[in-house]
Amino acid sequence: MKRKSDLYLVIYATLLIIISIFSISIISPSCKKMDVHVGNDTEIQSRFFNVPNNEAAVVHKVAAALKKQNNIGGFIPSFAKKEGYAVWDKSLIYYPEPLTNTYGRNGENETQDTIEVFTPIVLENDNIVNGFFFSRIVGDSVALHLYRANDYDLFPNGKIDSTVVTAELIIIKLLQLNDEIFGHKKYELLDSNAFKKEIHGKYRTIELDTNSNNNGGSETGRIKVRGNCTFTCYYNQTPECISTTNWCTFCQLYYCYSNCPSTPGSGTGTGSPSGGGGGYNWPPDPPIATGGSGGGGGSSTGNCIPGNCRTSSTLIVEGRVPCGGCGGGPIIILPPEEPPYIPSEIDTSDLRIISEKISNQSDSLFNWAFLPGNNLREQGAIIVRKNGNIYLKNIAPGKEGKTRPPNYSLETGEELIGYYHTHPVDTSYKQRSFFSDDDFLTFHSKAITIQGYMMVLECGNKRFIVVVENLQKYNEFMTFNRKMQIRNRYIEYELLPQQSTYYTNGQLASTNAALQFFGSSSNCGLGIYEANSPGKTNFTKLNP
């Protein structure tokens, strides 16, 4: 009896064990799956909103506002997987205009309390910006917008200083953010509609220019655009190019070179308040032009029906991100490493053309200094090109031996090609020195980024031109030490007194001193030319 009951007990225990194992095997996977799911979402959200503590307060404010939206709609886990993560520490911040700038307004008690923040979004393990959050902060209010790289082409093409957001403006912002995170500067532009006026030709490269000078910050947001223009350039013929905004005079059937207009405002922040420059002003979105059917209004995931993209604005509101992601992007691809660009040597006939076009103005400005009451004052200007014409612009008298800072402002269609000034020193040409170290400093601010950029010096008896013939070489040549030497006037105070003609012909001595410093054009990337009176158009290269 006892053995029988023991047997029952064993059977019962065995059954119990089997049932337990079976139960565990059924329940366990579902629990595990749920745990993983919950854990992932939490982890994603935690990672998404991980703003470094030392980040600017406005960036924390933006993250908090987005978190608030996510608390309503819970879109972040899906958004992060599909669109990417916010890279908070690479946000570009635009603070209100500073109270004081370099040209007056000092003391004005002008304040603007609008701060604009652009936060890039990058997909996991990707190396290109997939979009950005644009946030406008006024006091405690934060308006959040989402711009996807893929949807840029749903915006109208147009100028980047348009009154509404354009495809080009989004491209520029994406390039800036790409530069901030990945250091990418060059791209092949695939969209033939973008920057249509600025770039011609089949192969188009777009390059972010972060070296330009401006008074507000370390970066102007300008871009330089290069395009192959072989089919539009007819060297030594006029008009050389179809485009009014290229440098085909110098491209010699090979290259176009142009500047796009600068983005509105200037200066960018690089994640810290101190990096902020002048005020910015991201324009409003254009009226909805695509989709047609209206309605929509965003979703908790950002999904959209193909062909019905952007039926709502870019605004993130009521816990929903706007529909989108099915536009015609990508805009750009990173180009393979290009061989170094070595342009053909500048042909002196190009310089002759430029010199001829500004000749009357130049002589007139030089002679002005000798009129009674004008006290040998220098004149400064910029050289611009528009519709095939080349002329001096923003002419301003300086002082005896000193020019004003160049005024680089341009009108629509004008292109900056150089900097101009005079050296009207008494009636003896021997005192009319060559470009000084200071002149080279002024020249350098633009020359470091502009192939073909030049400075022209009118000395009455001679006209000198220095031109960037090889931008890469010039940048390599202008090392920190050389910049320091020029700043310390090494040419003027070290090399110039060593010249044999120092006391007998200051003009020749100063020319030779500069030639000694810069050396051959193949070494420094600059071509140094002179033309003699009376015509001053037949240029001779002084540093072959």
Added chain:
Amino acid sequence: MKYILLLSAFIFYQKTNAQTLKDSLMNINYHYYLNKPIDSLLQALPQSYDSIYTRAGSSAFVGATVVVDYGTMKPMVYITPGTKNYFTPANPSHQPPSIAWPINLVKQEQTWQVTIYSLFFSDPWPLKQVCCGN
């Protein structure tokens, strides 16, 4: 390794110092000093400069520019006079700047333009330019 650490520390120290100096220089209201004696601006600048001297203007044989030199790796201030009551700009005999345009005389002239240069790539070029007086 030790030398690298020392060098890094030195560069860091230099850069921090330059940054502080830069901030001080940028915070000065230079417009206030236009058309006022250069000397008054010199007194308002940080006094940690290495030297103050004169140079030519943009033309090698015509002066003068007052230079406030804070040393290598640091911003440099150029002050251009707008008057020539105490000195003669032309230097036909090519005398050294200190003789052609004595600093004690030039600094009595009125400020016409102020330019600050920094050699750091991250800084605008020039760092600041305030122009111009009468």
